Amino acid sequence: MTDPTPSADARRWLADFGAALARQDLTAATALFGDDAYWRDLVAFTWNIRTQEGPAAIREMLAARLADTAPTDFALDGEATAADGITDAWFTFETRVARGRGHLRLKNGQAWTLLTTMVELKGFEEKKGPRRIKGAEHGVHPGRKTWLERRQEEQATLGYTEQPYVVIIGGGQGGIMLAARLRRLGVPTIVVERNEKPGDSWRKRYKSLCLHDPVWYDHLPYLPFPDDWPVFAPKDKIGDWLEMYAKVMELNYWGSTTAKKASFDEATGEWTVVVDRAGQEVVLRPKQLVFALGVSGYANVPKIAGAETFLGEQHHSSRHPGPEGYQGKKVVVLGSNNSAHDICAAMVEQGVDVTMVQRSSTHIAPSDSLMELALGGLYSEQAVKNGIDHHTADLVFASVPYRIMHTFHIPVYEEMKKRDADLYARLEKAGFMLDFGDDGSGLFMKYLRRGSGYYIDVGASELVANGSIKLKSRVNIERINPRSVTLSDGTELPADLIVYATGYGSMNQFLADLVSPEVADRVGKVWGLGSGTTKDPGPWEGELRNMWKPTNQANLWIHGGNLHQSRHYSQFLSLQLKARYEGLDTPVYGQAPVHHLR
């Protein structure tokens, strides 16, 4: 008898699982999971984005969803691998209406983590590969329209005499990526963007801005960056790419268009969205409305006494133009996270006197270390060489339950502490308040929990450590005077410019402005996991609040995140929208209740 192999183990588990599900034996199916098991489902079973934690929750989900989902054909894909007692396997499966891909981690023969994802809807597949359209049509077709004529007709009628099924408010990378997916699925969609052209939201940022995530993490769907793309793309290069992408993906992109008001009619199941398109009011009537205005979208500007008396300039970091013209002036930057560091470093480079006012601790993650230690296995040149492209990496990332994700990350940051000990020591010596997240789990967990509180160091930390960027820490700005600011320790700093690098608020504040306060409250706080850590109050959600899945406001969705998330989760949001467009039944399991309003 041959020794069991990882693949044999995985095949056996999948066979047992498939069989138990086929005969609707919930007890047998649940018994295949360990006591500390997690089943994360992206749409395929739950028509939701939801992690079932523990056998009881798994059983409950199956009780509600098994019959309707009718899963079949669980099959190992490739060979499974084993390391440190964990067997790792990819598999495919089908449901009544879809085809799926999944990932499995076995511990002692039982499932520890299971990921099921919807890949495509049967009968509504993207027209790609062997299904791609022909283009040239044989024969005589009187009245035939060329591609250009059809495109021009679409651009003239959609939103006017024909209504889109989906309107996406916000034409940054999130809106653009979702629109590309919907286009490929044949769902009529309009993107509204207040800036003139795709990419402008990047072009208008301060001039030194580059992406903070490395290229392998950043690809857009369908058209990866070429292999000579810089590791950290400069903002204007990204702007050009987005402009190009929106064009060749044939998006219906309405630039210079501002959404003014949106309201939902429960009876007709239709939104009325009033927009100003280059000065003209247009009323759109989509069935589905998506907000893609950015995790870092709704600027937070603290109200500080005396702000109205200030004689200099003051603006939020999102409106900061860069250091030009401030030579000889005194600049005060309130905040100590990513934008604050970028802005201060650019000032120093232009010889401008700048002080960073740090109110609370910041997690500093040196870029090289982050790339190597945190991302390297999945998103790097080496990963690509090892056969891990970003599609695979995205799924590996998605397969780690949020509940235990921090345990995967803590060792990474332990290592980073050692590797960059010198920098950290000098930062603390300079008075900078450092942290590694409440539980030492570092950058990505901070990002998921609160969307803030870190800086991916590409050089500014050295300037803080060596004093080039002046620092006042453990203080806030208590009062603003005509030509200075008074800190909470009594110090007065002369100031000609105040930059509020003070972050962003929950995205549902956009809803309050654009729809109504009631709807904003109905939807509730956006982002965060309910971890009970700083700025992420419990109870535990298990998934990011309100992202890429049904909200408590019918037909209202929220899309966004970093480039990786916008890329990967646009797949699942587009499938949920396509299913509704085609009139498929989409019974949502486990709609998350709202615990916080902001």
Place this chain on the structure above:
Amino acid sequence: MTDPTPSADARRWLADFGAALARQDLTAATALFGDDAYWRDLVAFTWNIRTQEGPAAIREMLAARLADTAPTDFALDGEATAADGITDAWFTFETRVARGRGHLRLKNGQAWTLLTTMVELKGFEEKKGPRRIKGAEHGVHPGRKTWLERRQEEQATLGYTEQPYVVIIGGGQGGIMLAARLRRLGVPTIVVERNEKPGDSWRKRYKSLCLHDPVWYDHLPYLPFPDDWPVFAPKDKIGDWLEMYAKVMELNYWGSTTAKKASFDEATGEWTVVVDRAGQEVVLRPKQLVFALGVSGYANVPKIAGAETFLGEQHHSSRHPGPEGYQGKKVVVLGSNNSAHDICAAMVEQGVDVTMVQRSSTHIAPSDSLMELALGGLYSEQAVKNGIDHHTADLVFASVPYRIMHTFHIPVYEEMKKRDADLYARLEKAGFMLDFGDDGSGLFMKYLRRGSGYYIDVGASELVANGSIKLKSRVNIERINPRSVTLSDGTELPADLIVYATGYGSMNQFLADLVSPEVADRVGKVWGLGSGTTKDPGPWEGELRNMWKPTNQANLWIHGGNLHQSRHYSQFLSLQLKARYEGLDTPVYGQAPVHHLR
């Protein structure tokens, strides 16, 4: 003793070959080739594009080039395969200055075909993958310029205060692809194009135009089309792609710029190129000048008696706007190849009375059959599924010597004759003159030999067969009258529009106009193989005349071909230009003499 395997055979041959070359043993090296062997070299050994046919020619080339090339490290890449007595192997190798990739076919232990290609120059590799630039630069760099600032500076100075190394005349897909390669190699280049924007040369064609080659054949370098691109892309979609490609590839593309005159100064090794840039005269002084004006570039318009008396419209097919506005008119199309068929079919679709005047036979290749029988193994969904991407396909294509290429193709067209027998029979019944090339080798050989004489049928042949497109064959237009044409058989056809679908002339006629008749004659006829077949007079050249390689005019080059050729051969032309840019020694072996002037 184990049976020899294909890989073992290939390894042994490569080892023997490498060893013979290393000890400069020409006899031993030559003995490794069969009597009917071919060694095609793309730059690596010969700094040329040249096929050495037979052992004597191979020995001669080695005698001249072996010492300087200093080839080493011949290594099998992957596993070799064997079928029908032929062993097929890929290998890598190095030379003193470059890294290369090659392909080998063994017959009875001896080389039958050998392909050696230059992949990159040592020390001058493209900055891609692990070599890609960082983008964000750490630390303080006073006076640092952003990507945008450097780009804007380049656009303001190149061609004015800084001279490019290369000027490419012609900004269609050929010029664009070559410029993209040169950009990645860091060779300062300007592309001049008379139309306003990249892609306009496509946009301005008749509206029904789609690509005739299927998508897998058409990818541009570095950025393949997405997997939902139509099989046959409509002209405007290609136009948009080219426009965006030129932008994201950061080309220095001067639209609305017409080249007026160019002259070469032997003493300085520099060209003077006078251009009109949007009304302003600019003098460019590159070292290298590339003409990329199209195999189908220099329109042929026959001089027919009475043409000046014609009261209707007349234009070459390249200027044909489409069928709109010709309802109720009589249209005569002179010619029976690709453009003629497209134009006539579009007329029929609009209900316009149109007659095709066929002077000589045409090879009709139904598109589906062509895709399946001729291209399917290399450029198709199936090929991709079999692991053959376009990079591999390009090299397989390149590995077949032109001398014997027709033997590979004849069976394909034998099959096509059978498969489409019904259509061919009905075409002949309608009076259409058919051929399959002089030797039955079909479309691609006709294309290589004469660049014309065929139609890739996407529906127009049915219209000829059923009489919807009226046909007069075995005639020419003898005389043009004010409202009609008189054919050589005496027939008179009423005409309001005459379209000269009469093809294109040798590209060196552009040289006569732009440089001088002497230089045009020095360069000689462009395209064709010297096969001695119709419109391709001998003697045998072995390669396409003057394409992608040194011409007899110093520092003058010609680029172009179909999308596959423009893509693949831009690699080798860009390397030849880069080597000269870096001052490397590039002794050209076997410069082809000129046998024909046009």
